[in-house]
Amino acid sequence: MARVWIGSEDFDVSDQIAQLRSGDGGVGAVVTFLGTVRDRQGDQHGISSLELEHYPGMTEASIEAMIDQAFQRFDIRSAKVLHRVGLLQPLDQIVLVLVASAHRGEAFQACEFLMDYLKTQAPFWKKETTPEGARWVDARVSDDQALQRWGIQADNAPMPSS
């Protein structure tokens, strides 16, 4: 089963869960994370659309490598990441991470690990449209800090100059 899907069409969460654990009697836990488009960010309200750009080829390969790492670190049975690209609207689904394992602890951790990793290393860029015009979203230091919890140096968001 394909472990990474990048595309513009919407996905169905329950279909994806059913496919992931299909026929596997060793699965006792499925953890999913769903990321969705907000219409606000901090003080900025009225975001009307979000455009997701990516690096075809590298995007899939980088997420595959992250999933390989998840399998090395955690005792999980299967995992899949789906990420939409193109033009999205508030309330749209953006990203789905699914992990299946025998027990919940490993599945919760692997799911969080994959999201922390994806946020700081997967080649996507978001551009939001606001009443003032379009602007590229800034990367966050807090996402780099989240990845650091897993012992990985992110170096994505620029450090604030002291």
Added chain:
Amino acid sequence: MKIQVRYFASLREVLGAEEWVVLDQGGTVGSLRDHLLSLSDGHGQALARSRAVRYALNQRMCSEDAPLTDGAEVAFFPPVTGG
């Protein structure tokens, strides 16, 4: 040495999606950035050392110390914001 340079997001908007560069000698991704900086005012502003730019060599994230090889694909982009 011939290098395929690709740009994404805000860098792509200013510099275009890609350009081919011929270098007299090898070097690193960092020295390539310095070379590109000098090509035009637009390059100089977009790739200024004061700006956060991330790199990929042959579609893998790399640091600016990564050595260049002939025919390599080097991408320059702002910090990523997926997920």
